[in-house]
Amino acid sequence: MALITCQEALDLVAEHVAALSTRTSVEHVPLDQSLGRVLAKPIHADRDQPPFPRSTRDGYAVRAADRGARKLIGSVRAGEVWTGSPLAEGEAVEVMTGAPVPDGADAVVMLEHVEATTTTVNISGDHLPSTGDNVVPRGQEAIAGDVLLHAGVRLTAAEIALAASVGASELDVYLQPVAAILATGDELVAVDQTPAQHQIRNSNSHALAALVRQHGGAPRLLPPALDTRESLLERLTAARDAELLLLSGGVSAGKYDLVEDVLLSLGSEFYFTGVRIQPGKPAVFGRLPATDTHAEQWIFGLPGNPVSTLVTALLFAMPMLRALGGELSPRPRFVQATLATEVKVRPGLTRFVAAKLSSSLHPVTVEPVASHGSGDLVGNARADAYIAVPSEVDTLAASATVSVLLR
Ligand code: AMP
């Protein structure tokens, strides 16, 4: 098994992702059902933003160049417009946050910085205004017609807020990519079955289905395959329609690890068949090319140990899934954090150590959780991230800055 580095494997996935053709299947969804979907058409500003010079404070609109006490001539709140004549020299208008600043005024002085009566406004000498203070000019954020959100953007609350602000009550989004999920192993029973002592429940299919949903795809669970050529062939044939196939198990070097062989017999290409990582070393990335009857199918053969399955899916398969959903340049989510305690590992492989991020802000710290390796779903559930320990390193000192894979 030829092993490549973790970075090389990430780059290979990214290369194939970059070469994917643009998605074409689009559907229309209401704004409030668009969370996590990927925009298929850009969203434009329907008018200048802000549409009027907007006060950012409660205070008094004035002409910055004027001197001395101002004459208070009225008031405008958010939702109103000033209908009087433009501000003349020496005049002030009371304004509230979000209100349109009257014509003629070029600054807003904060409420806290004036002494006002019902007829006059005296600005404290320490807070004399400059032109533009506390006023967002019309069109500062966007001009009518500007592209605000590009096709290929995945919609979170921030994008949904922006879309709502320009009246996009319905959105064009790409169809969700279908990911077929196939667990393999003679030892597997369904979650609702009672396993005999030598059997285990198939948790990987459910983990992968959840990940697929989380990353914007539609999972299609197949019944697990046995570790025989016939069973694998039958399931792979049934899964062939899906754009993406996620397999778990059967990719190690054992006598009953037949996944690669069977894929090869179906005409699969492989881009990697092993990565210098732990957990997840036997991970496989390949593709069944398009035929007369089928489109191409991207394939990830993920090692069966449950934590290996999760980590390799996060690193390699989810970026491909996101790309098949139309997202531009998807990447695994890595952040940097400060290590709370020393971490020791055996060098030679990039290690992903189950860990928990702190809620502290400066610095954000990360700490390994008690865990017994790639089979330990109990320890894994205590974690919310994985510390990525570089392959050449055997010790990461406490307070070192480390890379962390988010999940
Ligand atoms: P494999 O990669 O097929 O050698 O599987 C390694 C180990 O992962 C097996 O011995 C099982 O304990 C575990 N395993 C494999 N498939 C699953 C699955 N679908 N759900 C939970 N655990 C699994």
Ligand code: MG
């Ligand atoms: Mg197996």
